[in-house]
Amino acid sequence: MTAEFVQPDLMPALPEMVMLAMTCLVLVVDLFLPQEKRGFTLLLSVLTLALAIGAVILVAPVSSISSFGGSFVLDQMAVVLKIAVCAITIMVFIYSRDYLADHDIYKGEYYVLGLFATLGMMVMISAHSFLLVYLGLELLSLSLYAMIAFNRKSLRASESAMKYFVLGAMASGLLLYGISIFYGITGTLDLTQLSIAVKGPAAEHPVALGFALTFIVVGLCFKLGAVPFHMWLPDVYQGSPTSVTLFIGTAPKIAGFAMAIRLLVDGLGDLHVDWSQMLTALAIASLALGNVVAIAQTNFKRMLAYSTISHVGFILLGILSTSANGYASAMFYTITYAITSSVAFGVLLVLNRKGFEAEEISHLSGLNDSNPWYAALLAIAMFSMAGVPPTVGFYAKLSVLQAVIQVDMVWLAIVAVLFSVIGLFYYLRIIKVMYFEKPVEEQTTTIKEALDVKMLLSANSLSLIFLGVFPSTLMAYCILAFS
Amino acid sequence: MYADWPLLSLAIWTPIFGGILVLFAGDREPSGARKIALMVSIITLLLTLPLYTQFNTQTHLMQFVERHDWIDAFNIEYYLGIDGISMPLILLTSFITVIVVISAWEVIQYRASQYMAAFLIMEGFMIGTFSALDSILFYVFFEAMLIPMFLIIGIWGGANRIYATLKFFLYTFIGSVLMLVALIYMYSKSGSFAIFDFHHLRLSLTEQVLIFLAFLVAFAVKVPMWPVHTWLPDAHVEAPTGGSVILAAIMLKIGGYGFLRFSLPITPDASAELDWLIITMSLTAVVYIGFVALAQRDMKKLIAYSSIAHMGFVTLGFFIVFRIVNSGHGEQGAALALEGGMVQMISHGFISGAMFLCVGVMYDRMHSRQIADYGGVANTMPMFAAFMVFFAMANAGLPGTSGFVGEFMVILASFKASFWIAFLAATTLILGAAYTLWMVKRVIFGDIANDNVAALTDINKREFLFLAILALAVLALGLWPDPLVEVMHPTIENLLNHIANPKI
Numbered sequence: 001m002t003a004e005f006v007q008p009d010l011m012p013a014l015p016e017m018v019m020l021a022m023t024c025l026v027l028v029v030d031l032f033l034p035q036e037k038r039g040f041t042l043l044l045s046v047l048t049l050a051l052a053i054g055a056v057i058l059v060a061p062v063s064s065i066s067s068f069g070g071s072f073v074l075d076q077m078a079v080v081l082k083i084a085v086c087a088i089t090i091m092v093f094i095y096s097r098d099y100l101a102d103h104d105i106y107k108g109e110y111y112v113l114g115l116f117a118t119l120g121m122m123v124m125i126s127a128h129s130f131l132l133v134y135l136g137l138e139l140l141s142l143s144l145y146a147m148i149a150f151n152r153k154s155l156r157a158s159e160s161a162m163k164y165f166v167l168g169a170m171a172s173g174l175l176l177y178g179i180s181i182f183y184g185i186t187g188t189l190d191l192t193q194l195s196i197a198v199k200g201p202a203a204e205h206p207v208a209l210g211f212a213l214t215f216i217v218v219g220l221c222f223k224l225g226a227v228p229f230h231m232w233l234p235d236v237y238q239g240s241p242t243s244v245t246l247f248i249g250t251a252p253k254i255a256g257f258a259m260a261i262r263l264l265v266d267g268l269g270d271l272h273v274d275w276s277q278m279l280t281a282l283a284i285a286s287l288a289l290g291n292v293v294a295i296a297q298t299n300f301k302r303m304l305a306y307s308t309i310s311h312v313g314f315i316l317l318g319i320l321s322t323s324a325n326g327y328a329s330a331m332f333y334t335i336t337y338a339i340t341s342s343v344a345f346g347v348l349l350v351l352n353r354k355g356f357e358a359e360e361i362s363h364l365s366g367l368n369d370s371n372p373w374y375a376a377l378l379a380i381a382m383f384s385m386a387g388v389p390p391t392v393g394f395y396a397k398l399s400v401l402q403a404v405i406q407v408d409m410v411w412l413a414i415v416a417v418l419f420s421v422i423g424l425f426y427y428l429r430i431i432k433v434m435y436f437e438k439p440v441e442e443q444t445t446t447i448k449e450a451l452d453v454k455m456l457l458s459a460n461s462l463s464l465i466f467l468g469v470f471p472s473t474l475m476a477y478c479i480l481a482f483s
Numbered sequence: 484m485y486a487d488w489p490l491l492s493l494a495i496w497t498p499i500f501g502g503i504l505v506l507f508a509g510d511r512e513p514s515g516a517r518k519i520a521l522m523v524s525i526i527t528l529l530l531t532l533p534l535y536t537q538f539n540t541q542t543h544l545m546q547f548v549e550r551h552d553w554i555d556a557f558n559i560e561y562y563l564g565i566d567g568i569s570m571p572l573i574l575l576t577s578f579i580t581v582i583v584v585i586s587a588w589e590v591i592q593y594r595a596s597q598y599m600a601a602f603l604i605m606e607g608f609m610i611g612t613f614s615a616l617d618s619i620l621f622y623v624f625f626e627a628m629l630i631p632m633f634l635i636i637g638i639w640g641g642a643n644r645i646y647a648t649l650k651f652f653l654y655t656f657i658g659s660v661l662m663l664v665a666l667i668y669m670y671s672k673s674g675s676f677a678i679f680d681f682h683h684l685r686l687s688l689t690e691q692v693l694i695f696l697a698f699l700v701a702f703a704v705k706v707p708m709w710p711v712h713t714w715l716p717d718a719h720v721e722a723p724t725g726g727s728v729i730l731a732a733i734m735l736k737i738g739g740y741g742f743l744r745f746s747l748p749i750t751p752d753a754s755a756e757l758d759w760l761i762i763t764m765s766l767t768a769v770v771y772i773g774f775v776a777l778a779q780r781d782m783k784k785l786i787a788y789s790s791i792a793h794m795g796f797v798t799l800g801f802f803i804v805f806r807i808v809n810s811g812h813g814e815q816g817a818a819l820a821l822e823g824g825m826v827q828m829i830s831h832g833f834i835s836g837a838m839f840l841c842v843g844v845m846y847d848r849m850h851s852r853q854i855a856d857y858g859g860v861a862n863t864m865p866m867f868a869a870f871m872v873f874f875a876m877a878n879a880g881l882p883g884t885s886g887f888v889g890e891f892m893v894i895l896a897s898f899k900a901s902f903w904i905a906f907l908a909a910t911t912l913i914l915g916a917a918y919t920l921w922m923v924k925r926v927i928f929g930d931i932a933n934d935n936v937a938a939l940t941d942i943n944k945r946e947f948l949f950l951a952i953l954a955l956a957v958l959a960l961g962l963w964p965d966p967l968v969e970v971m972h973p974t975i976e977n978l979l980n981h982i983a984n985p986k987i
Contacts, residue, residue: 389623417660
């Protein structure tokens, strides 16, 4: 019998192919550009991402389609998340330009690595087999390690890259271990077949299944940054160049959410009783630790790291409610959180200039006096993270809480809201510093205003209010993804 | 002619967009920002007037209703409407905001445009809170108004402003998040966030008690009731005059309004079951806080405590109805209690606002709020002294002023429930007179205490204007409260019928 090779349908992967081809082009073109023309690399990178978005819209299917023997799917969720990832990466690239230039790391590699990381995320979002999930994840992670260590003169950046690499490799190992056990029990790497297999013959091995599931959940939570697998997060956030923190803190969260949905819901949906219990404990721990420890921080980046941990707790709440409603809420939450966090880091980047690294909370003092517009933009982001209406953060929390209460876990909702009151305190403190305190002398120099950054950042921040008032514009797509 | 105008939407969004306009007008030309702010606030007042003139006093049904889909996913609607209990509060809001804008005219020099904009935007949110008939819409306005107030106290407040404003925000927020959980819980039962669907939702007693407690925390903090009142004196003392006025005149009323709109109709059985709790808290506020007010040395703090005591009357009036009905006096007495509470809210809005403005007038000249720094102000500021004494009398509940009407109605109704409750409530007539008049005696009368007082100048035209308008309002409501009572009567009757039917 001869093996028959079926030509896979390449169309669903068109955005990824565009990304790959264009990224290679950027890599080569950048080699021949002199330093003062570096702006062209940025332009080309943004164009790449824009083309990828165009390709995603072009191939967007009416219903879910799969290709490459079922290991690659393109469904409504993948379309929305890929557009979100690419759009946020565009913002990341534009916001970082001046920061990179000021720190003498305005190099083409930043963009190439960023584009590869984005490609990895897109693969993760569409992956429907363990193998492809892992490939996408590693492509993302390896690019990120290099991006963090990118400023090789900075000792702190190298340290956090090291830390991230060692812990990240371990988490990947745990994930792989879980995958291999599943493969051992079911004999398949494909998530569709896996979901059938765990119902059937594999259900006779409950211990092995539970064991494997635990490793998968641990690996996943490590990547998401849920307590107690969060240790790397504050150090990496603080140690990385702010331009990279901006990247790590936004788009990869969306990819992490996609991975969670693919593995837990698509693949292991029948074990939901087990993983939902695990996630409950992890979510409560994340909400508690993230919100409480953030209060003690004096470094803005580190504070946002702990705030991320608490937001991951909320995302997990949506997932653990194991209802279509809950997944849609978690998806909405993840996307809007990424948008919010890009505003927070974006404003921080704007405050940086040559020889001055703005990262302490005290560096924000009196921002309303020196620059009321940026203060307002950051204030909107802080209120959104705290979940105060009319910003989108409120609506995101509302929808997650609603999903949790719908499945009769009122107590969990109460725990969540009480911790978000604690969280409110440190977001308010940022506003306090900006609005109620006087600027410190040394940092009152004027902010250099790049018009494109200002416009984009303003649109970015005002979108938080727009989405808060008209959440249906995004929520409709999230609900469609899980209907 | 106004029939097809979306008056409520206009009243909400005019000040919000006006505020944003003022913000962009900036501080380069502060007088421009002030003029726009005054114009916007007057337009808003004019927009709310038809709500009264076109109001149908024969029906308890919602009027000026606007209903559109908002967030389909959760069946959340943009659903506005007013009845007899929300309409007077909306008018109070738009009226007081005009006064606040005038009162801040020359006083606020630091970032005047941001100050004015904060008040206008807050006005929109407050009107929205009173007119929202969808609970999430209500919650959005309810929370959103904290943001401008937080900034007002924090930026333009006194020395200890940061502590006060953080405490204010955190207290109110912790109260309201539990309410949010309760709202979502009821949504999961009824499939709708409309407040009226909650009114008709059947709930077991346990559910009702838990929901009632969640609402209680939210609204008790806002009112504020003893023992969760401690944020109020801090916030009042540190807030700029305008902030204190809005806080006392309107924000506190939102708590009382919440009890009428949510707690009583949604959880009538739990309210009847737990009315002892509220009555105890209210009487404690009236008696104990009355004594606390007596001991204050700071004028603003004294008025803040007197606010808590007066708001105790409001909650007493709202929750004594169950005892009145049980004691066989029927609906007449119960309606009297609820209407008394409502009149007290409106009247307190005028009086406490006026009292804070009076303190503001003195503070602008002397930069001190300490009673001990004053004495014999009547000698140098005779016109001002006349106003201050008048408002103080109203605060003490002098017949003929609005302060008397509400208190009298509530005390009268309480007698039908129990002599001792009425007796304790009536102590306010003594205590209120004691702390207010004693303060007036020390500040206004007597010999000129020091050189600073001797150098005082009497109120100017602007100050005369806003004090005179408020004095007229206090007097009008005191002499002829009928128009107000008439407006709310059908709504109150309907509310009483509703809570008389058990929901279990």
